[in-house]
Amino acid sequence: MxxxxxxxxxxxxxxxxxxxxxxxxxxxxxxxxxxxxxxxxxxxxxxxxxxxxxxxxxxxxxxxxxxxxxxxxxxxxxxxxxxxxxxxxxxxxxxxxxxxxxxxxxxxxxxxxxxxxxxxxxxxxxxxxxxxxxxxxxxxxxxxxxxxxxxxxxxxxxxxxxxxxxxxxxxxxxxxxxxxxxxxxxxxxxxxxxxxxxxxxxxxxxxxxxxxxxxxxxxxxxxxxxxxxxxxxxxxxxxxxxxxxxxxxxxxxxxxxxxxxxxxxxxxxxxGTPFDHKDVFQALRATVEATPGTELIVPGTDQSGIVSFRHEHVPAEVIRARLAERRINVWKIVGHHTPIYMAQRGIDTAVRASVHYYNTPDEIEVFGRALRAAVGAGA
Ligand SMILES: Cc1ncc(COP(=O)(O)O)c(C=O)c1O
Incomplete structure (x- = not known):
């Protein structure tokens, strides 16, 4: 990897x-x-x-x-x-x-x-x-x-x-x-x-x-x-x-x-053996949720794979660039790719983090520290 x-x-x-x-x-x-x-x-x-x-x-x-x-x-x-x-x-x-x-x-x-x-x-x-x-x-x-x-x-x-x-x-x-x-x-x-x-x-x-x-x-x-x-x-x-x-x-x-x-x-x-990334997904979501200033974009009861969020002060492209400096890939999404829902929420851009079975709990911990540093909440 x-x-x-x-x-x-x-x-x-x-x-x-x-x-x-x-x-x-x-x-x-x-x-x-x-x-x-x-x-x-x-x-x-x-x-x-x-x-x-x-x-x-x-x-x-x-x-x-x-x-x-x-x-x-x-x-x-x-x-x-x-x-x-x-x-x-x-x-x-x-x-x-x-x-x-x-x-x-x-x-x-x-x-x-x-x-x-x-x-x-x-x-x-x-x-x-x-x-x-x-x-x-x-x-x-x-x-x-x-x-x-x-x-x-x-x-x-x-x-x-x-x-x-x-x-x-x-x-x-x-x-x-x-x-x-x-x-x-x-x-x-x-x-x-x-x-x-x-x-x-x-x-x-x-x-x-x-x-x-x-x-x-x-x-x-x-x-x-x-x-x-x-x-x-x-x-x-x-x-x-x-x-x-x-x-x-x-x-x-x-x-x-x-x-x-x-x-x-x-x-x-x-x-392949059937995989289950629910734990890693939950950890990702909890990590983002616990990061000061973030707003989760997670509508609905049933969630999988993708956690999107924005920060009250730090733009999505800056978060993405700061994470990339630490060799972590996330994506900056634009509202107009999912236009009806994102317009209802007033979202132009956000950060999207998505996990698959190759991601580990340790990686999510590293991501969490990097995200806190990226938004100025301390590493
Ligand atoms: C939900 C959904 N539908 C359709 C597409 C379009 O796929 P493609 O870029 O292969 O045309 C995407 C691309 O990300 C997607 O996320």
Missing amino acids: GDRIHLNTAGAGLVPAEVRRAMAEVLDREAADGCYETEEHYSPVIGEEVYQRLARVLDAPAEDIALFDSATRAWCAVVPKLRLGPADRVWVTPYEYAGNLISLFSLRDRTGCRIEVVPTLPGGDLDLAWMAANIADDVALVSVTHIPSGCGIVNPVEEIGRLLAPYRCFYAVDACQSVGQLPVSARRIGCQLLTGAGRKFLRGPRGTAFAYVAPELRAVLATDFHDLHVARVDSPTGYRIDDRSARSLELAERGTAATVGFNTALTLFEE
């Missing part, structure tokens, strides 16, 4: 040595043998194995899994293609990720659909009673972020899935910050879309991401293009689609090294 304390898995996890080695092997082979030839060599891994592994991790059928280079690309391969109209309502929560919101606002501007924000209870939990009372068949899409980018609330995605099941709406879950740190089962959630990134709690390389897209959702998308891994021009005037699995949403070109690296990360994840 080197000599840094990495409290930024919510940005990107530390890539295990095995992943780095697997990727280096691909690059060496590409340089020696050629890229297409290397792709052929790895085709059982990048054409089959990685989908099977993801399917097991997400508890979803392999033919419903697609790979992308970012979670936003995964989302944009599906949501903007929904055929909505002015009679349709779309529900988001205050914890929605800004990139998802931009694509929804653009969808609204094109189709006339209405976007409504699910209210929260005073403590920050989603108001499930409001959802139960207001759900109806004019709701076409419900989007829930499992754990948001800016704070650690764990939204009850399975309970929401049960509530939505009798209705017409599609259910989308952004699992970017949860896959790899919590059990995530697309089947139990009952969603039709689930998106995530490889680089965070799964510890895959950058440029890897995925979506589970249920067949009933794929069937209604206004997909305007199919790439050559799934379609062929079979006459001077037309083409046919040979593969209607979720891969039909992908583009044909992608990095072999990244895909092989991601497969290795998934292998380690599957083979």
Whole structure:
């Protein structure tokens, strides 16, 4: 792990040595043998194995899994293609990720659909009673972020899935910050879309991401293009689609090294003993809470992985820089990445510290001393 304390898995996890080695092997082979030839060599891994592994991790059928280079690309391969109209309502929560919101606002501007924000209870939990009372068949899409980018609330995605099941709406879950740190089962959630990134709690390389897209959702998308891994021009005037699995949403070109690296990360994840970082997480939260002048940003009853906070006098970027001088990685988050919730709280910037199973109680102690020094409360 080197000599840094990495409290930024919510940005990107530390890539295990095995992943780095697997990727280096691909690059060496590409340089020696050629890229297409290397792709052929790895085709059982990048054409089959990685989908099977993801399917097991997400508890979803392999033919419903697609790979992308970012979670936003995964989302944009599906949501903007929904055929909505002015009679349709779309529900988001205050914890929605800004990139998802931009694509929804653009969808609204094109189709006339209405976007409504699910209210929260005073403590920050989603108001499930409001959802139960207001759900109806004019709701076409419900989007829930499992754990948001800016704070650690764990939204009850399975309970929401049960509530939505009798209705017409599609259910989308952004699992970017949860896959790899919590059990995530697309089947139990009952969603039709689930998106995530490889680089965070799964510890895959950058440029890897995925979506589970249920067949009933794929069937209604206004997909305007199919790439050559799934379609062929079979006459001077037309083409046919040979593969209607979720891969039909992908583009044909992608990095072999990244895909092989991601497969290795998934292998380690599957083979690893189940981990529990609750103690370290509680210690992190208690440490921040005990630091004079800090305000925790921890809405909701159920929390995991991420503790965000700000200080009454010391700006987030200064705290981050002072911790970095002591070789501790945290991140400065900006309110407009989780815009609805952060605007409600009046938060422009904050510090985000996130833990994974490789963080230890000793590291949290070192972090605590460094944080107290960073805010002038004594080391
Ligand atoms: C909750 C959430 N959703 C979506 C994304 C977007 O992921 P990507 O940067 O891979 O597009 C992020 C990124 O941090 C995120 O935290």
